[in-house]
Amino acid sequence: MKKLLIAALMAGTALTGFAGTACAEDKDNPWMLRARVIGVLPDESAGLSVGAANLAGDADIGDQYVPEFDITYFFTDNIAAELILAVTPHDVSAVNVTVPGALTNANIDLGDVWLLPPTLTVQYHFQNGSKFKPYVGAGVNATFFFNEDEGPVADGIDYDPSFGPALQAGFDYDLDGKEGGFAINVDVKKIWINTDVTVDFTTALGASVDADVDINPLVVGVGLAYKY
Numbered sequence: 001m002k003k004l005l006i007a008a009l010m011a012g013t014a015l016t017g018f019a020g021t022a023c024a025e026d027k028d029n030p031w032m033l034r035a036r037v038i039g040v041l042p043d044e045s046a047g048l049s050v051g052a053a054n055l056a057g058d059a060d061i062g063d064q065y066v067p068e069f070d071i072t073y074f075f076t077d078n079i080a081a082e083l084i085l086a087v088t089p090h091d092v093s094a095v096n097v098t099v100p101g102a103l104t105n106a107n108i109d110l111g112d113v114w115l116l117p118p119t120l121t122v123q124y125h126f127q128n129g130s131k132f133k134p135y136v137g138a139g140v141n142a143t144f145f146f147n148e149d150e151g152p153v154a155d156g157i158d159y160d161p162s163f164g165p166a167l168q169a170g171f172d173y174d175l176d177g178k179e180g181g182f183a184i185n186v187d188v189k190k191i192w193i194n195t196d197v198t199v200d201f202t203t204a205l206g207a208s209v210d211a212d213v214d215i216n217p218l219v220v221g222v223g224l225a226y227k228y
């Protein structure tokens with residue numbers, strides 16, 4: 001994962017530098033703003049352990065639908081960079097947990113947590129002379145966790161930040177029939193998010209449980225774009 005992240009950063013930096021040079025002679029309408037409603041659909045999995053002992057069990061993280069805002073800068077007609085800004089709250093549970101002598105196939109409410117996942121992608125926009133303008137992108141994501149609620153059973157919970165790659169595909173459909181103005185936007189992203197979670201079960205189990213959690217959501221958005 002670290003090698004993939006470094007490669008994505010290097011590629012994005014090189015492409016952005018090239019695009020910035022190419023943009024010197026074409027500064028028309030460089031900014032696009034979008035407002036979307038997004039569905040954040042986790043594809044979660046987890047490995048649980050107490051010390052060196054592995055435990056049976058998995059994670060369940062709820063889907064969420066929230067507003068999202070993003071800013072796109074066009075270096076050329078084809079190449080742009082997009083930064084998305086949103087926060088999402090998610091309900092979290094540990095499911096089918098077995099602790100020898102204490103629990104068997106138990107489902108444990110681990111409360112909820114908020115995610116701040118700023119994602120930067122470098123995009124290629126296909127120019128086909130029509131109102132329909134598809135694009136693809138790749139970039140990096142940083143996810144930070146806050147307002148952690150451990151739920152009714154645990155004594156505390158802690159989530160480590162995550163850094164990983166992101167892929168993107170989508171399209172804009174011009175409503176005004178000109179280069180600037182309003183457009184309908186549909187966007188899909190796959191974001192790789194991994195966090196190490198420590199759950200304090202001192203009262204219930206006399207121990208803490210460590211979890212290596214992959215969240216890896218599919219993010220589907222529909223909204224309105226405006227290009228200057």
